Amino acid sequence: MMAQEQNRKRDIADAGETSKSMEGVFHNYLEEKVRPYIDLIDSLRQFGIEEDLALPTIAVIGDQSCGKSSVLEAVSGVALPRGSGIVTRCPLELKLRNIKCGVQWKAVISYKEKFIEFDDPSLVENYVEAAQNELAGEGVGICDELITLEIMAPDVCDLTLIDLPGIARVPVKGQPEDVGYQIKNLILKYIEKDQTINLVVVPCNVDIATTEALKMAQEVDPEGKRTLAILTKPDLIDTGTEKNILDIVRNQVIPLSKGYIIVKCRGQKQINDRISLAEATREEREFFRDHKFFSCLLYEEKATIQCLATKLTQDLVDHIKKSIPLISDEVKKQLWSLRKELSHCEAGPPLDPLKRKAFFINVITNFYDKINRLASGEAVNNENLFILLRSEIKVWKDHLDKTKKSFQKMAQEVVDEYDLKHRGRELPGFSDYKVFEMMVQKLVIQLSGPATDTLRAISDTIHKQFSLVSKTCFLKYPFIQSVAMNKIDNTLSNQREKVERRIMEQFKMEQLVYTQDDIYFKTLNETRSKGKQKTSEDQQAKYPEMLHAYYEIVVQRLADQVPMLIQYFMLKESAQMLCSEMLVLMDGANVDDALREESDVSRNRTNLQNRMDRLTLAQEKLSNFV
Incomplete structure (x- = not known):
């Protein structure tokens, strides 16, 4: 021991x-x-x-x-x-x-x-x-x-x-x-x-x-x-x-x-x-x-x-x-599953620089085409823009038609007042032309407010439709979408100011009280024909037919002219300007930044690809030990 x-x-x-x-x-x-x-x-x-x-x-x-x-x-x-x-x-x-x-x-x-x-x-x-x-x-x-x-x-x-x-x-x-x-x-x-x-x-x-x-x-x-x-x-x-x-x-x-x-x-x-x-x-x-x-x-x-x-x-x-064999088997299993999942995943921008540039051009061109088709009256989404615009234009026309009665009433009141205070030896109904002109100018200028309201409504509708096209085309690319939305805002804002000036110019021109003689007489005759169908009570009223005839001409002119101004500058010209500015991006934009994706689909695809990449690297490393 x-x-x-x-x-x-x-x-x-x-x-x-x-x-x-x-x-x-x-x-x-x-x-x-x-x-x-x-x-x-x-x-x-x-x-x-x-x-x-x-x-x-x-x-x-x-x-x-x-x-x-x-x-x-x-x-x-x-x-x-x-x-x-x-x-x-x-x-x-x-x-x-x-x-x-x-x-x-x-x-x-x-x-x-x-x-x-x-x-x-x-x-x-x-x-x-x-x-x-x-x-x-x-x-x-x-x-x-x-x-x-x-x-x-x-x-x-x-x-x-x-x-x-x-x-x-x-x-x-x-x-x-x-x-x-x-x-x-x-x-x-x-x-x-x-x-x-x-x-x-x-x-x-x-x-x-x-x-x-x-x-x-x-x-x-x-x-x-x-x-x-x-x-x-x-x-x-x-x-x-x-x-x-x-x-x-x-x-x-x-x-x-x-x-x-x-x-x-x-x-x-x-x-x-x-x-x-x-x-x-x-x-x-x-x-x-x-x-x-x-x-x-x-x-x-x-x-x-x-x-x-x-x-x-x-x-x-x-x-x-x-653990190495178990890890290797799990890596292979996950890689197989990822490949299958990626095959069903929506494709994104290619990685090759040249193909990526071509892909970027296609994205911008697609937006260009949709905006042009939208401005031409084609349906590019669930809503038809021109149906929406027509409803707004009808609101404007309905308002003009409603003003006819108030115009008639005011015209009669002016004539009555003239007869009461100013008529001399002339017969009833032969009022002073200056009175007629002043009355027309006063009534027509009141239509400028509703006209700008129509501009605002149509402008908002066009902005919504342009924005919808931008979101649809650039859903996965927030950088391009941000650029497009900025251009849409600026373009429509500038155009809206331009249209508002043109509408005000139109109403200034209406102060001239002018129309072609043959147009005036034609409308006056139609007005008189309608007047014969009135009841005896209506016929007793001292209604100035020439005022009514001229106002019909003004209403018809404004009913067409205001929507035409708005559609031309807010839709047709804006679409052309917007498309031109977006096409310029193809030359100056950083393609990688522009195509950086931030949608659920792209994030999922990116996550899957990242997993695939690191698991592939892991498989290469493990192959030397298995």
């Missing part, structure tokens, strides 16, 4: 010396076998494949103040944000790259659209904290936006893992009441995936069966097949509980397929004393080597950060190897 104990101690010492010779350099002998697999998953992650399927990863979880940050510091060799309460407030993807080709130490931190490269390890803590403050806000809020920290150095392992916020039970000042719920949901989003290895950090000085982190891991992984537990703070356990800890590490309390590893990282005192991570690693090894109960764990390779790093890397690579 004594000889066996001496051999055990000698093996432990040899293991300690071996670890010492490897200090700062984790499992270099695995590099050639490990690196390609980790690079594969990282490249797939860069493609954005995680939007389509889960990738193998290691998620680090633990209750608050469990020593999670200390473990990550020891593995990565850099100081991360520390403190009480929630320190990790955003998921932190930690990429460690073992680089030997002359690189001393280099890091890149990226989040959202920011990308910061630096070569001073002491800046890591500040950069991570600044990123969290920007994403989650100052204070104690959390956010599910991912921060990626890539570290390239000659003395780190090849490993990628994701640090998640510590589990909080009771919100502190400044935290939302449901912060615990938010954190658990964030953690579950990662650990419930079958492709995730759950790395649970548990302090030795608490009852492992009551830790929330291990409980959450057991809920998503009841058989413990993808859960690895790390025991921290072995120097804080109560005397007499060492054997209980040994039972846990040896998988005899809560069995996990991947088992347990015990580590001792820097404590607060060591940090205050400015003990380096390298020195802390040496002290950790000495702690276990000299420990009465835990020294055996060195021999069993279940203690120290170095053993943890080696096991994590090997477990991750094994997990990746097992």
